[in-house]
Amino acid sequence: MKVNLKYKLLLLLSMVVIVHSCVPDVDPPVTQPLFYQPEGFPATSGQLANNPVTYYGFSLGKKLFYDPILSLDSTISCGSCHQQFAAFAHLDHKLSHGINDLEGTRNAPPLFNLAWHSNFFWDGGSNHIEVQPIAPITNPVEMDESVANVIFKLKRSSYYPAMFKKAFGSDSITTQAMTRALAQFMSSLISANSKYDKVKAGSATFTVDEQNGYMLFKSKCESCHKEPLMTDLSYRNNGLDLHFAADPGRARITLQPSDSGKFKVPSLRNIAVSYPYMHDGRLNSLSKVIDHYRSGVIQSSTIDPLLSGGNMSITDAEKQQLILFLNTLTDPTFLNDKRFSEK
Amino acid sequence: MKNKLYSLFMIAFVAIAVSSCNDDETTPSTNNGPTTYNSGDVELNFENIAGSVFLDPTGATNYVNASGETFSVTNFRYYISNVKLIKEDGSKYEVPNSYFLINANDTNSLLAELTDIPGGKYTGVEYMIGVDSARNVSGAQTGALDPANGMFWSWSSGYIFMKLEGQSSASSNNSFVYHIGGYSGVNRGQRTVSLDFTPSVVIVDGGKREAEIHITTDVLEIFKNPNNISIATQSTIMSVGAASSNIATNYADMFSFDHIHNDPL
Numbered sequence: 001m002k003v004n005l006k007y008k009l010l011l012l013l014s015m016v017v018i019v020h021s022c023v024p025d026v027d028p029p030v031t032q033p034l035f036y037q038p039e040g041f042p043a044t045s046g047q048l049a050n051n052p053v054t055y056y057g058f059s060l061g062k063k064l065f066y067d068p069i070l071s072l073d074s075t076i077s078c079g080s081c082h083q084q085f086a087a088f089a090h091l092d093h094k095l096s097h098g099i100n101d102l103e104g105t106r107n108a109p110p111l112f113n114l115a116w117h118s119n120f121f122w123d124g125g126s127n128h129i130e131v132q133p134i135a136p137i138t139n140p141v142e143m144d145e146s147v148a149n150v151i152f153k154l155k156r157s158s159y160y161p162a163m164f165k166k167a168f169g170s171d172s173i174t175t176q177a178m179t180r181a182l183a184q185f186m187s188s189l190i191s192a193n194s195k196y197d198k199v200k201a202g203s204a205t206f207t208v209d210e211q212n213g214y215m216l217f218k219s220k221c222e223s224c225h226k227e228p229l230m231t232d233l234s235y236r237n238n239g240l241d242l243h244f245a246a247d248p249g250r251a252r253i254t255l256q257p258s259d260s261g262k263f264k265v266p267s268l269r270n271i272a273v274s275y276p277y278m279h280d281g282r283l284n285s286l287s288k289v290i291d292h293y294r295s296g297v298i299q300s301s302t303i304d305p306l307l308s309g310g311n312m313s314i315t316d317a318e319k320q321q322l323i324l325f326l327n328t329l330t331d332p333t334f335l336n337d338k339r340f341s342e343k
Numbered sequence: 344m345k346n347k348l349y350s351l352f353m354i355a356f357v358a359i360a361v362s363s364c365n366d367d368e369t370t371p372s373t374n375n376g377p378t379t380y381n382s383g384d385v386e387l388n389f390e391n392i393a394g395s396v397f398l399d400p401t402g403a404t405n406y407v408n409a410s411g412e413t414f415s416v417t418n419f420r421y422y423i424s425n426v427k428l429i430k431e432d433g434s435k436y437e438v439p440n441s442y443f444l445i446n447a448n449d450t451n452s453l454l455a456e457l458t459d460i461p462g463g464k465y466t467g468v469e470y471m472i473g474v475d476s477a478r479n480v481s482g483a484q485t486g487a488l489d490p491a492n493g494m495f496w497s498w499s500s501g502y503i504f505m506k507l508e509g510q511s512s513a514s515s516n517n518s519f520v521y522h523i524g525g526y527s528g529v530n531r532g533q534r535t536v537s538l539d540f541t542p543s544v545v546i547v548d549g550g551k552r553e554a555e556i557h558i559t560t561d562v563l564e565i566f567k568n569p570n571n572i573s574i575a576t577q578s579t580i581m582s583v584g585a586a587s588s589n590i591a592t593n594y595a596d597m598f599s600f601d602h603i604h605n606d607p608l
Contacts, residue, residue, distance in 0.1 A: 047482065127500040130482030134490050135497035147491040175491045176483040183482075253499050255530075255584055 034058050034339070035115070035184075038192035039201065040228050045118040047129045053184045056166040061185025063163065064178060066342045069153050070133075071143035073099050078136065078182075081108040084340055087270035087331075088112065088189060094281030102141040105247060107281035109266065110274040112191040112334065116229055122263045122279040124235060125253045129186060130179045147175055154178065189340060191269050192228075195328040200228070206328065213325025216318055220293075221268070223306055230268040230329065236304040237261040239297035240278060247279065261302050269329045286326055290319050380462025383549025385428065387455040387468070388557045390601065391419060391447045398562055400447035402510060409567035412574045414511035414519065419447040419562060420494065421505040421594075422474050422487070423455060429467035431544065436461055442474065444487040444494060445560070460554075465545045468556060472594060473504030473533035479526035496524060499582070504532045505594055507565055514578035521565070523590050525583030532587055534595035543603050555604040564597035565590060 035053035066079040082088040088111035096104035120126040136142040165171035198204035226232040235250040250259040276284040391398040402417040426441040443455040505523045525532040570589040
């Protein structure tokens with residue numbers, strides 16, 4: 001009797017295993033949390049409060065992120081202009097690309113640590129990570145598609161309804177569910193494991209040159225590129241132009257002339273792998289960026305007070321040290337994390 | 344005899360006429376306790392007009408604005424939100440989650456259904472044209488506020504509160520586009536509308552009475568009172584600023600209470 005029961009249990013267990021292994025979906029990995037608060041990071045924006053990251057929500061978001069179905073002619077996905085090896089920027093492309101080879105007006109920014117941002121885009125025009133994707137989807141020079149039509153295409157797909165049901169408990173596909181899934185994926189793109197982070201955590205040390213570069217960074221750059229996000233998330237005019245008719249930047253959103261020529265301070269994390277630089281991608285190397293601050297700062301009515309004194313004095317040797325330090329902000333773990341990869 | 348019949352007929356007729364005037368009043372209850380009413384639904388019925396005629400939103404009919412410009416309408420949509428019904432004693436009942444997108448080209452959208460309204464007598468309604476600030480900053484919304492409805496600016500987040508588009512020979516490209524929004528700041532586009540029904544009274548008594556409030560929306564008011572808007576001067580407004588604020592001030596009084604249906608079922 002006892003043996004019989006044991007046998008039955010074993011049989012039952014093996015059946016469960018067999019049935020389970022027939023389910024094609026991979027179970028949530030339990031090793032690394034998809035979303036977490038890195039040591040020393042400030043509080044998040046709170047925009048995930050109603051949308052906690054789950055494995056299935058993240059997976060749906062990732063599927064959507066890499067799916068050209070979001071564009072009018074199914075040629076462009078989010079991943080087209082946001083490549084993982086470039087920290088989800090568009091490597092070596094000055095301006096964003098759209099369908100039919102159309103060109104946008106701004107440089108596609110890298111994507112990481114977005115849960116610490118309250119506003120998005122170079123001009124901060126988008127006020128929530130959930131509504132941000134609507135802009136590239138509907139922009140005529142990006143994906144040029146309507147949200148309603150994207151929803152229509154997702155609904156008629158053979159697999160999306162099941163993915164939405166797994167992620168949100170309902171197979172009714174809505175704008176909110178779609179953008180929340182994208183928000184979960186994008187928020188999970190956390191970069192906090194660079195050499196700089198390891199030095200901060202005491203598990204690595206800077207070389208002498210990197211350390212000197214770090215001290216220079218602290219005195220010349222950190223007031224805007226604030227640690228540990230390496231941006232203070234503010235909007236500033238860093239002296240690129242005298243006139244701003246071509247792109248008024250933050251003033252496009254606030255309609256305040258005092259905001260003309262101001263753009264969001266970009267994070268310096270992964271900066272070495274996400275060129276070109278500036279809102280319009282005009283500078284294609286870190287060397288040229290530092291040269292801009294050494295000799296190219298243009299004084300205008302809205303120049304940032306921290307640059308109103310003129311060019312920074314940085315020697316050639318200091319410039320090299322600064323570049324060596326900036327290289328320590330590259331996060332290979334993040335750039336190669338298979339969880340974020342298309343395939 | 345004939346005269347007597349005639350008198351009886353007259354009395355009956357008068358009685359019916361008087362009683363039909365009393366539709367808005369409750370029949371006195373047989374006991375002496377306070378009359379109670381069941382909670383029920385109230386329908387706001389929006390009728391889009393251009394001056395004295397119904398609005399044709401297909402672009403086939405010409406109207407003349409306050410600046411003397413001829414125009415037609417191909418698209419007219421607006422948000423109604425934060426609806427409050429005003430009780431007889433002046434207190435207000437705030438209808439929770441009340442967001443409606445009225446679209447002249449979609450007859451189903453012209454009826455805004457307010458459900459589970461406490462029973463009783465109401466003498467007016469208040470609502471916002473547009474969407475409150477909170478819903479503009481809280482991520483992707485659903486229902487009437489679904490960004491897929493085409494009333495959301497994604498490049499500078501926020502709802503478009505009112506869209507009026509059409510053709511006009513006054514414009515250099517023969518068309519005009521007014522998209523009005525702005526949820527904060529001095530040029531915000533929200534406006535509050537307050538409509539008084541008196542002497543009419545709407546009785547909400549679920550299952551016993553219908554409660555339908557008819558409101559007209561006059562597209563001509565968008566061009567006047569107090570700001571004269573000329574299509575020739577400005578045929579495109581698609582961002583928040585002084586120009587959009589001027590139109591918002593105009594549309595604040597484009598609504599009028601027309602009549603109610605409140606017959607016993």
